[in-house]
Amino acid sequence: MTVARPKRPVTELPGDPARLHLHYGHGHSAVPYDSEDTLESWYAAVTYRLEGDEEWDDEADGDSLAPAPGTTVGRLVLWRLRDDTGDNRWEVADAESGDLEVIASAVLGRSGRDGYSAAFEKAITHPVGDLLLLDRVSLDKAWRGFGLGPVLRPVP
Structure with a gap:
């Protein structure tokens, strides 16, 4: 059983969350693998400020706890499940990891071939195309305890 921790007060933040940046990329094995056209790994580094960003150079708040510009303060792991590849997307997710299978089954249902689950189709206006699944933050x-995890998601 997971016990929810109370949120920490904003005064404990080590820096301004508006200065967090996502730097993302796509990883691919040099050796071909099964279902490589269906499942892609993506990642994002969360950094504090951009080096050389003059807009933030004046640190008016004088916060000595703030990380240096360009410091990595977090990471995101994402997976892209591509549509129309002929592979069963649920099976591909299941073969990668149990956690990814749980996420995919909430959206696809166990068939993986028949489109999206009824609950997902009801919640989304136009449920078509590839899926970008946020696996881990x-x-x-x-930086923990301020509710930033859900905020740090890539926005299409």
């Missing part, structure tokens, strides 16, 4: 300890 990890933040340095100083």
Whole structure:
């Protein structure tokens, strides 16, 4: 059983969350693998400020706890499940990891071939195309407890 922790007060933030940036990319094995056209790994680094960003150079708040510009303070792991590849997307997700299978089954249902689950279709206006699944968000300890995890998601 997971016990919800109370949120930490904003005064404990180590820096301004508006200064967090996502730097994302796509990883691919040099060796071909099964279902490589269906499942793609993506990642994002969460950094504090951009190096050389003059807009933030004046640190008016004088917060000595703030990380140096360009410091990585977190990471995101994402997976793209591509549509129309001929592979069963649920099976591909299941073969990658149990956690990914749980996420995919909430959206696809166990068939994986018949489109999206009824609940997903009801919640989404136009449920078509590829899926970008957020698998994990990890933040340095100083940034945890402020509700930033759900905020740090790639926006299409």
